[in-house]
Amino acid sequence: MRKEQNEVIVSIKDLKKHFPVKLGAFGERSGIVHAIDGISMDIHRGETLGLVGESGCGKSTTAFVIVQLYRATSGFVFFKGVDLTKLSERELRPMRTKIQIIFQDPYSTLNPRMTIGESIGEPIRAHKLMNNKEIKQHVFELLKDVGLKSSFANRYAHELSGGQQQRICIARALAINPEFVVCDEPVSALDVSVQAQIINLMQDLQEKYKLTYLFIAHNLAVVRHISDRIAVMYLGRIAEIAEKNEIFDHTLHPYTKALLSAVPEADPKIERQRHRIILEGDVPDAISPPSGCRFHTRCPIAKEKCSQEIPDLEEKRPGHYVACHYASEEKEK
Numbered sequence: 001m002r003k004e005q006n007e008v009i010v011s012i013k014d015l016k017k018h019f020p021v022k023l024g025a026f027g028e029r030s031g032i033v034h035a036i037d038g039i040s041m042d043i044h045r046g047e048t049l050g051l052v053g054e055s056g057c058g059k060s061t062t063a064f065v066i067v068q069l070y071r072a073t074s075g076f077v078f079f080k081g082v083d084l085t086k087l088s089e090r091e092l093r094p095m096r097t098k099i100q101i102i103f104q105d106p107y108s109t110l111n112p113r114m115t116i117g118e119s120i121g122e123p124i125r126a127h128k129l130m131n132n133k134e135i136k137q138h139v140f141e142l143l144k145d146v147g148l149k150s151s152f153a154n155r156y157a158h159e160l161s162g163g164q165q166q167r168i169c170i171a172r173a174l175a176i177n178p179e180f181v182v183c184d185e186p187v188s189a190l191d192v193s194v195q196a197q198i199i200n201l202m203q204d205l206q207e208k209y210k211l212t213y214l215f216i217a218h219n220l221a222v223v224r225h226i227s228d229r230i231a232v233m234y235l236g237r238i239a240e241i242a243e244k245n246e247i248f249d250h251t252l253h254p255y256t257k258a259l260l261s262a263v264p265e266a267d268p269k270i271e272r273q274r275h276r277i278i279l280e281g282d283v284p285d286a287i288s289p290p291s292g293c294r295f296h297t298r299c300p301i302a303k304e305k306c307s308q309e310i311p312d313l314e315e316k317r318p319g320h321y322v323a324c325h326y327a328s329e330e331k332e333k
């Protein structure tokens with residue numbers, strides 16, 4: 001672990017985001033989507049915290065609430081000690097230069113009518129950080145940093161491949177020199193052959209720009225390479241969080257065990273012996289989530305207590321937190 005990782009740069013405490021929704025064919029009933037329901041975690045300066053979980057478990061909502069694209073229903077998001085949830089839009093403005101987000105779909109992030117140069121320069125202009133000449137120079141440097149020629153500045157998003165578009169979004173996110181970047185499945189929409197290139201680029205840029213990442217993916221294989229620590233989410237809550245090797249070598253939560261069992265092994269000998277845990281059923285509805293432990297409807301080792309009592313996220317090994325009444329390293333059958 002790098003030294004600077006001890007400083008907590010982002011701290012989330014009991015964060016909740018509920019969406020009121022209309023239900024039924026004619027919207028005659030109302031309900032509440034418990035998209036995130038009491039998440040707490042710290043992110044250290046210079047680290048990459050990987051956040052994984054199945055589609056619909058609340059990863060994007062977590063990302064959007066942290067960067068204040070959504071305002072929290074309750075709870076706190078501290079950035080360098082300042083609670084962002086209490087700030088007005090005006091007070092948030094200077095903070096927004098320090099926190100950036102990269103989305104899953106680069107094309108919808110980029111304005112189709114702007115040249116690439118204008119798109120990358122736009123946040124610098126919006127925050128009035130440089131004059132036009134400086135912006136031009138800076139855009140060329142950013143293009144070089146993301147592995148593209150300066151001639152890309154005159155092109156338009158639709159002329160570019162998905163990988164090139166995501167490189168542009170990365171350049172745009174870095175244009176105003178942020179400290180913390182939330183990456184919401186930045187490679188999920190890209191060809192598998194391009195994914196590793198983008199992940200390697202993001203790692204290089206992390207070193208160069210001294211960035212802290214929250215890196216989201218629905219697949220453990222993707223976050224394995226880039227993460228220092230990994231948090232596993234299930235239906236709006238954190239199931240387990242620990243350093244990468246700790247979580248792979250001493251997995252404690254039955255859900256993490258199931259996710260890990262789905263990751264193919266590079267070594268064919270180990271791969272042949274890999275025991276897959278198949279989870280029964282779909283992720284339950286976030287409008288009426290299961291009582292007690294939210295995983296109890298699919299957990300292979302659930303007992304009576306699991307449907308009655310919510311398990312707290314507890315430190316079971318040094319720096320290794322897990323929310324399960326029966327957490328153990330034993331392999332599930």
Ligand SMILES: Nc1ncnc2c1ncn2[C@@H]1O[C@H](COP(=O)(O)OP(=O)(O)O)[C@@H](O)[C@H]1O
Nearest residue numbers: 019033035054055056057058059060061062286
């Ligand atoms: N704006 C919204 N209004 C209502 N429900 C939403 C909204 N955004 C997300 N949700 C719901 O919140 C839950 C979590 O969604 P999301 O954060 O997008 O999950 P993930 O990114 O892990 O796939 C899902 O049930 C989703 O349908």
Ligand code: SF4
Nearest residue numbers: 293296299306324325
């Ligand atoms: S608390 Fe119970 S249902 Fe939840 S993960 Fe642990 S054993 Fe399974």
Ligand SMILES: [Mg+2]
Nearest residue numbers: 059060061185
């Ligand atoms: Mg998402």
